[in-house]
Amino acid sequence: MNQKVEKYINTISEAKWWKEKLFWIPTDIIWFWEFGKNLALALEPLVTTKEICFFDLDIQEDDVFHFWWFKDMFKKTELMIFTKELPEIYFDDLSELNPNVTIIIDSNFKKNIKKFRDNWFSNNIIII
Numbered sequence: 621m622n623q624k625v626e627k628y629i630n631t632i633s634e635a636k637w638w639k640e641k642l643f644w645i646p647t648d649i650i651w652f653w654e655f656g657k658n659l660a661l662a663l664e665p666l667v668t669t670k671e672i673c674f675f676d677l678d679i680q681e682d683d684v685f686h687f688w689w690f691k692d693m694f695k696k697t698e699l700m701i702f703t704k705e706l707p708e709i710y711f712d713d714l715s716e717l718n719p720n721v722t723i724i725i726d727s728n729f730k731k732n733i734k735k736f737r738d739n740w741f742s743n744n745i746i747i748i
Contacts, residue, residue, distance in 0.1 A: 624655065625662050627748065628724065632663070632699065635722050635746050644671055648693045651704035652676035652685075659701065660685050667699075697721050705729035714739045724748060 647667045649656045652674040660672050663730040664684075671689035680687045693700065694716040711732070723745045725733055735743055 622658065625658050628659055628701065629662050629666075629748055631746060632701070632722075632724060633666075635724070644668060646696045646697045647672050647699040648688065648697045648701065649674045649685075650676075650690070650700065650702045650706065652679045652682070653703065656701075656703040657682075657685075659703065691716070694718065699724070702726060702729055702732060705732050708735060711735040711739070714741070717741070720744075722746060 643666065649660055649661060649672065653662070653676070656674060656676070658697050660674065661684075663672060669684060673693060674682070674685055674712070675688060675690045675693065690706070690710055694714075695718060697718055698721060700721055700723050702723070704730070705726075708731060714736075721741070721744050723736060723741065725736075725747055726744060727732055727747045733745060735748065
């Protein structure tokens with residue numbers, strides 16, 4: 621497993637009370653390019669394939685994991701992992717987002733981090 625994927629897995633494990641507690645947690649990966657796919661494959665034994673969704677406008681089909689629209693993820697997601705910064709339009713209404721979600725986000729995604737903080741999700745964010 622490459623170092624970046626391993627760093628995310630370790631961060632997620634600690635945030636969600638260790639690997640044993642990850643099983644069956646609705647997990648959403650935002651953007652599914654190579655890193656997102658590798659992260660999903662590393663999470664699969666911990667979370668299960670059934671619970672991993674991804675959102676990527678460029679890739680909407682995958683042999684293993686299933687595509688889900690960003691807004692449709694909001695109610696069920698417990699773990700939302702950003703591998704790309706999204707345009708602000710995606711965050712126009714966060715009222716449906718699970719208030720207990722854990723958001724794993726790259727420190728470079730400043731606009732998305734600000735949007736979550738401005739909408740009362742400061743305690744939900746783990747910045748990598």
